[in-house]
Amino acid sequence: MSPKKVSVEVEGRDLNLSNLDKNLYPEFTKGEVIDYYAKAAPVMLAHLKGRPATRKRYPDGVDAQSFFEKNAPSHTPDWVRTVTVPTPGSSTGRESLDFVVVDDLPTLVWLANLAALELHVPQWTVGPRGAIHSPDLMVFDLDPGAPATIVEACEVARLLRDLLADDGLDSYPKTSGKKGLHLYVPVKESDRTSEYAKRAAQRLESDHGGLVVSKMDKRLRKGKILVDWSQNNPAKTTVAPYSLRASESPGVSTPVTWDEVENCRKPADLAFTPDEVLARIDEHGDLLEPLLREGPPLP
Known part of the structure; x- marks a missing residue:
């Protein structure tokens, strides 16, 4: 050999x-x-x-x-x-x-x-015999348009968390491993996640138009946070929790706490190396473990 x-x-x-x-x-x-x-x-x-x-x-x-x-x-x-x-x-x-x-x-x-x-x-699973289930997760990709950064994405994450909570939905953050933030919502299996997520993004834009944009047009995104709801389309995928990301140095899509989101003051606050992520796992376990349990039905 x-x-x-x-x-x-x-x-x-x-x-x-x-x-x-x-x-x-x-x-x-x-x-x-x-x-x-x-x-x-x-x-x-x-x-x-x-x-x-x-x-x-x-x-x-x-x-x-x-x-x-x-x-x-x-x-x-x-x-x-x-x-x-x-x-x-x-x-x-x-x-x-x-x-x-x-x-x-x-x-x-x-x-x-x-x-x-x-x-x-994707946000859906396949059963033991290949049957495709309806989505059991909903995800929002909070993507900063320069000069906005993950700091502003954290601000939007808090606003979105509160909007979802008003609808009886709990949400859990992780970094994208690059410049943004992902917000996950466990739900009872539903074919309406894309429809609901789009409406939630539009509601947030209506209330916070100076900070939030829900349309994909890049011309609208300067200095704002795109609340990308489109990854709930069954044909689309999102980088998995704990996945490495390709960049000059190895970033990781890292689960974070709401305290960390609220205290983020600079992008480096929510940037983690593989060794740091492994240490976080030892300390916190899986911060996204609630995603593995069935969530409530969509309102």
Whole structure:
């Protein structure tokens, strides 16, 4: 076996890991990526389980070409769970694709070895036999338009939290791992999440038009926070909790507390390295654990 390959056993599955010393970030190797995902798995897997994963792969690192991958590659091991999902209107021209479902640690390590730095999942799940469930999560992507930053996104998050609470809905924040903030709402399975989220974003814009925009037009976003409700479209995905993000240094989409949101004064306050995220997991456990329980019905 090439010295660049290492054979390991992960929960009874044999994996060949390659090029572990290759830099996927300027100062973060593929081996460190795999190690981070293996250590984050005890909390991360619960948020991936049952959700078809879209992977963003960086075979030659974050400074080189990347690609989104939805279909399971031809060399997918037979023990990796895949599920056929209808994709009408897909840019591939195919009416369905075979998605990987990250239900266990060997699958997560296998994807990390493929340089799948980012894992994106929908707000709905698939059952054991492939039946597609209605969304059980609603998400708002709070995206700053320069010169606004995550500091202003935190202000909007608090406003949105209160609006949702008035409707009997609890919300839980995480960073995007880049410049924004995501707000998750667990709900009883519903096909109305996109409709409700759009209306909530419009209500917030109506009350706080100097700070909030709900339309996607980039010309409207300067200095404001886009409350992007569109990721509730069943065809769309959001970066998973604890996923790495591709940037000059490895950011992480990190669950945060409402106290941290309220006390954010500069972008660095809500920027976390992989080591910091692992330390936070040791300290707090999974701050997004409430997302794993059924939420209330939408009003």
